[in-house]
Amino acid sequence: MSKYLEFNTPASKEAMELASDFRLKHQGLTYLDRVYWNLPEEALYEEAIFRNEGKIIKGGPLLVNTGKHTARAAADKYIVQEESTGNNIWWGIYNRPYSQAKFNELFGRLQAWAQGEELFVQDVYAGADPEYRMPVRIITEKAWHSLFARNMFITIDNKDELKKFVPEFTIIAVPGFKLNPVIDGTRSETGIILNFGAKMAIIANTLYAGEIKKSVFTVLNYLLTFRDVLPMHCSANVGKENDAALFFGLSGTGKTTLSADPNRKLIGDDEHGWSSKGVFNFEGGCYAKVIRLSAENEPEIYSTTHRYGTILENVVFDPVSRAIDLDDDSITENTRASYPIEFIPNVIPEGYVHAHPKNIIFLTCDATGVLPPIARLSPEQAQYHFISGYTSKIAGTEIGLGIEPELTFSACFGAPFMVRHPFEYAQMLKQRMLKHNAKVWLINTGWVGGRFGVGKRISIRHTRNLLNAALDGILDNVNYRKDKLFGFEVPTSCPGVPSEILNPESSWGNKEEFWKKYDALAARFIDNFKLYEKFCSKEVIEAGPRRLNRTGLEG
Incomplete structure (x- = not known):
């Protein structure tokens, strides 16, 4: 936000306190204005409010609106076709091939766009088991996306560990960066482009935070199969x-x-x-749907919608009382809450x-x-039913x-995130199920x-x-x-x-x-x-x- 104006924000002085020695310049992002490294929840709240990214509502959640994208842009996801992936990708409507040359051009434009920008970084782990966890860097344009990353992934409290952190994969979420379909060969100005060779994913022109979560999931869906997981x-x-x-x-x-x-x-x-x-x-x-959530039927999840630390996406609220209305679907049927798993009282820590x-x-x-x-x-x-993955897609x-549900078959009950052929996952399930x-x-x-x-x-x-x-x-x-x-x-x-x-x-x-x-x-x-x-x-x-x-x- 300070590309045009020079002034301090609430966390300016602490921006570098928790920085990794593996800086963004090592990943090709240079001439940035300021980078906010691994800010805690409280500082990210202040930054998000200061930047007018959301509102604090009754009980303390941060409420945000994701604009025109209130759901995943499933038709705008691509995977770079390069040597490391070879014939292991299940190419098709869920994994659309994207050329390495186009990606290089796109990343070059992103590098130019980012000059003078302020960015937020969260260095986190994906995977709770220490034997299989993957260091992931989430770079975001928005403060609340950085808070989302802290909610959804496994954070690091140790300053020395953060200092030595080197990511094995990096997600760059920049809603202010638009693709050009003519130049980039994409369907629209929005794109989720994963590059396993470069160990990087770019999420462009969408504020919907679920794209960050599902991009990390897609990466793990590919890489962990080679580790017998x-x-x-x-x-x-x-x-x-x-x-x-x-x-x-x-x-x-x-x-x-x-x-x-x-x-x-x-x-x-x-x-x-x-x-x-x-x-x-x-x-x-957790990243839960909250439309028509009730205290009677889903008390554990309902309680998270009224406490500090939760992010509410596209939930309708009264600007005077700051009370939310979980029954109101006027923005979208796909209202969401992002919260740390410890907000659920009965968890395996x-x-x-x-x-x-x-x-x-x-x-x-x-x-x-x-x-x-x-x-x-x-x-x-x-x-048979695992490969079929039958359900009805719910609105939003x-x-x-x-409005009406759409009958669909989604292999492995998650085809949009399955990078390898469904048969590969089904075989792994069969082996474990029988054993x-x-x-x-x-x-x-x-x-x-x-x-x-x-x-x-x-x-x-x-x-x-x-x-x-x-x-x-x-x-x-x-x-x-x-x-x-x-x-x-x-x-x-x-x-x-x-x-x-x-x-x-x-x-x-x-x-x-x-x-x-x-x-x-x-x-x-x-x-x-x-x-x-x-x-x-x-x-x-x-x-x-x-x-x-x-x-x-x-x-």
């Missing part, structure tokens, strides 16, 4: 018997809410690695456990209203989504009694009761029915859950319409899986659904 888009917790559980699912399916259980300790809410020793969090914080999962949960939000609320999967069915989580005898469950947090707009979303209370029954072994001792189309096992009873909910057909007024919708969903699964069949065994392919015909089942 399965990177996972999942939340994780652990019970009193050291029984870890994983919760896979896209945004809006309930990963954060369901893993925040007062009876189990939270490992992390979104991104994890599964090594030969156990499960570890990639992050040091180390961020990792030397225990292997006993239960693996695949969360899907079925907007067609036909899938059962819970089903038990065989190992082959688990691979990506640019371009409307540690993990049970796999498909839980539907979507609609019952009809599709979106007709039925209603399943009660979170019923979902919790089903989940707890699975984790506590109660569902090991009940009767099951075999699903007519998908072949998985569905319990016929569960304490605290009405039996009609366990059988979706019974809650539909028009049974014929139910079977038409169910058959149509099976067809979508089969059609989608054709993309992956050549990589899969016959057993996995046959673990998918079957179609209805006039006399019953096909085949």
Whole structure:
């Protein structure tokens, strides 16, 4: 901000106190005005307010507005095609190739743009397990983005350690820097461009902080596979018997809410690695959707929206009382809260456990209203559903989504962040699942009694009761029915859950319409899986659904 005016800001005098000897000039950023190194939360609050980047609201959170980008710009992500990546990248709509020459030109323009600018740096770790953690440098134009980095990653308190810090990967987030599609070969003025050869990512022309988080996740999703660690888009917790559980699912399916259980300790809410020793969090914080959050149903997460240190993105507030309205989606459906993981009272402070999962949960939000609320999967069915990654995208989580949910298949329940082919991740999951005898469950947090707009979303209370029954072994001792189309096992009873909910057909007024919708969903699964069949065994392919015909089942 001082490119045009010369004046001190609240942290000017302390800007270099926690600086690394590996300065930004070593990374090609020179002739900068001032760099603020590893400022703590309090100083970043002062800088953000001084620069008019946000407002302090009731209880102490910092509230910011991200402008036109209120979600990830998924269509604007690129990966530089260079020698180090070779044939290991899953090239396609999620990993669009970008030339090394174009990147060099782009970085040259960024270097020129940055001259005279003030920047913020956070030197942090990604990966809670010391054996696998990666030093990451987050360079930001905005003070509140620097606070976001402190919330989301693992910070360093030791001044000598910061002084010796050398990053293995660097994220540069500069919302004021616009791309030129004609010159840069991009789709728009916005871009998220990862370069594994240069160990650098550039995030341009977007204030949405989730791009920083997901860029680090994408990097780990690639690099850790070569260290025999399965990177996972999942939340994780652990019970009193050291029984870890994983919760896979896209945004809006309930990963954060369901893993925040007062009876189990939270490992992390979104991104994890599964090594030969156990499960570890990639992050040091949480980034939760808060639209229509309630103190009754999600008390732990709700409380974070009213305390100092939390960043609230695009939440509506009263400028006079400074009270927030979590039910107001007039800015976006994708309102978010970023907060340190210790804000959740029941967490594993180390961020990792030397225990292997006993239960693996695949969360899907079925907007067609036909899938059962819970089903038990065989190992082959688990691979099939993991590669399929079926859910419905909820409004607001990506640019371009409307009000109505959009049926989608996202491989590994996180295709936009998977850099290698889904088969590679599925194979790693299979090996671990069989070795540690993990049970796999498909839980539907979507609609019952009809599709979106007709039925209603399943009660979170019923979902919790089903989940707890699975984790506590109660569902090991009940009767099951075999699903007519998908072949998985569905319990016929569960304490605290009405039996009609366990059988979706019974809650539909028009049974014929139910079977038409169910058959149509099976067809979508089969059609989608054709993309992956050549990589899969016959057993996995046959673990998918079957179609209805006039006399019953096909085949």
